[in-house]
Amino acid sequence: MPRPSVRPQLVEAAMECFHERGFNGTGIQDIARTAGIPKGSVYNHFENKEALAGEVLDRYATSRRLGMLTDEELAPVPRLRAHFEYLAADLEHFSYERGCMFGNFGAELSNQTDLMRGKVDAGLVAWTDAVTRVLEEAREAGDLASVLTPGRLGQFLVDGWEGAVLRAKVTRSRAPLDNFFDVFDALVV
Amino acid sequence: MPRPSVRPQLVEAAMECFHERGFNGTGIQDIARTAGIPKGSVYNHFENKEALAGEVLDRYATSRRLGMLTDEELAPVPRLRAHFEYLAADLEHFSYERGCMFGNFGAELSNQTDLMRGKVDAGLVAWTDAVTRVLEEAREAGDLASVLTPGRLGQFLVDGWEGAVLRAKVTRSRAPLDNFFDVFDALVV
Numbered sequence: 360m361p362r363p364s365v366r367p368q369l370v371e372a373a374m375e376c377f378h379e380r381g382f383n384g385t386g387i388q389d390i391a392r393t394a395g396i397p398k399g400s401v402y403n404h405f406e407n408k409e410a411l412a413g414e415v416l417d418r419y420a421t422s423r424r425l426g427m428l429t430d431e432e433l434a435p436v437p438r439l440r441a442h443f444e445y446l447a448a449d450l451e452h453f454s455y456e457r458g459c460m461f462g463n464f465g466a467e468l469s470n471q472t473d474l475m476r477g478k479v480d481a482g483l484v485a486w487t488d489a490v491t492r493v494l495e496e497a498r499e500a501g502d503l504a505s506v507l508t509p510g511r512l513g514q515f516l517v518d519g520w521e522g523a524v525l526r527a528k529v530t531r532s533r534a535p536l537d538n539f540f541d542v543f544d545a546l547v548v
Numbered sequence: 549m550p551r552p553s554v555r556p557q558l559v560e561a562a563m564e565c566f567h568e569r570g571f572n573g574t575g576i577q578d579i580a581r582t583a584g585i586p587k588g589s590v591y592n593h594f595e596n597k598e599a600l601a602g603e604v605l606d607r608y609a610t611s612r613r614l615g616m617l618t619d620e621e622l623a624p625v626p627r628l629r630a631h632f633e634y635l636a637a638d639l640e641h642f643s644y645e646r647g648c649m650f651g652n653f654g655a656e657l658s659n660q661t662d663l664m665r666g667k668v669d670a671g672l673v674a675w676t677d678a679v680t681r682v683l684e685e686a687r688e689a690g691d692l693a694s695v696l697t698p699g700r701l702g703q704f705l706v707d708g709w710e711g712a713v714l715r716a717k718v719t720r721s722r723a724p725l726d727n728f729f730d731v732f733d734a735l736v737v
Contacts, residue, residue: 466652522706522712523711526710529672541700542700
C-alpha cells in the first residue's frame with residue numbers, strides 16, 4: 360500500500376500554525392513538528408514558507424464554500440444569510456481564536472510579499488463577486504429594496520464581515536457577529 | 549542643553565517598523581537602526597518589544613483624534629463623516645500601505661499576547677463608544693432615521709471601516725474607502 364503523501368499533512372499543520380501565530384511568528388520547524396515529520400522533509404514539498412502559505416491560503420479559500428452562494432434550493436437572501444452563518448459556525452468551532460485567514464494574511468503580509476497580497480486580493484474579489492451576484496438575483500426577484508447597488512452592498516457586507524470577524528477574534532466572542540447579522544437583517548431587505 | 553530623550557525617537561521608529569513589517573516581522577535591531585541608536589540602548593527604555601509595542605499602540609490611539617467626535621462646531625452627522633475623512637487622509641498619506649494598527653495588531657497578536665489583545669479591544673471599544681455617542685446626538689436632534697440603534701450602527705461603522713481599511717491595504721487603493729463613504733451616506737441619514 361503506498362504511503363500517504365505528507366503534503367496534505369504539511370498543509371494542514373501549516374494552516375493550524377499560521378492561524379495560531381501568523382506567518383512571521385511561525386517557523387518551518389514549528390510546522391514540521393506539528394505535522395510530525397522531520398524539518399528537512401518540508402523542503403521536499405515546498406520551496407519555502409511562502410510557497411506553503413500560498414497553498415494554505417488556496418485551501419482556506421476552498422473551505423469558505425462559495426458554492427453555497429449558487430445553491431438555488433434557497434431564495435437569494437436566506438441563502439446569503441446561511442453562507443455567513445456557516446462562516447460564523449466555523450469561527451465558533453475554534454472559539455473565535457482564528458479570525459479570517461484573508462484578513463490575517465492581508466494585515467500581516469501586504470507589505471512583505473506581493474504574491475500573498477495578490478492572493479488575498481483575488482480571494483476577496485472572488486468572494487465579493489459571488490456575494491454581489493446573490494444580491495443581484497435578490498434584486499431581480501424584487502426581494503432587495505436597499506437604495507444601495509448590489510455591488511456596493513456586496514462589498515460592504517464582505518468588508519463589514521471582515522471587520523466583525525477581527526472584532527470577534529479580539530474579544531473572543533460571537534457578539535460582533537451577532538451585530539453583523541442584525542445589520543444584515545436591517546439592510547438586506 | 550539636555551540631550552533630547554531617545555524615547556520618543558524609539559516609539560516613532562517602532563511605529564514605522566510595525567506598520568511596515570508587523571510585530572513578529574520586526575526585530576529590536578530593526579527598530580534601533582531606524583531610530584539611529586545602538587541596539588543595547590533600547591533596553592534602557594523598554595523591557596522588551598511588547599512593552600514598546602504597547603506604547604506605540606497608545607500613541608496610535610491618540611493619533612486617531614477621537615476629540616473630533618465631540619467638537620460641537622459641526623452637526624453630528626457631518627462631524628462623524630469628517631472624522632472618517634480624517635482617517636482616510638491619513639491612510640492616503642502612506643499610500644494605503646499602513647492599514648489600521650488596531651486591525652493589524654488584532655489580527656497578528658490576539659493569540660500571542662493578552663496584553664496586546666486587551667489594548668486593541670480597549671482602543672476599539674473607546675472608539676466605538678465615541679462614534680455611538682455622535683449617532684445618539686444625531687438621533688436626539690432628529691437627524692438619524694435608521695431603523696438600527698446608534699449602538700448597532702456605531703459598531704457596524706467601526707467594524708465596516710476596519711474591513712474597508714484592510715481592503716485598501718490589500719489593494720493599495722482608496723476604492724474600498726469610497727465604498728464605505730457611499731454606504732455611510734446611505735445609512736447615516
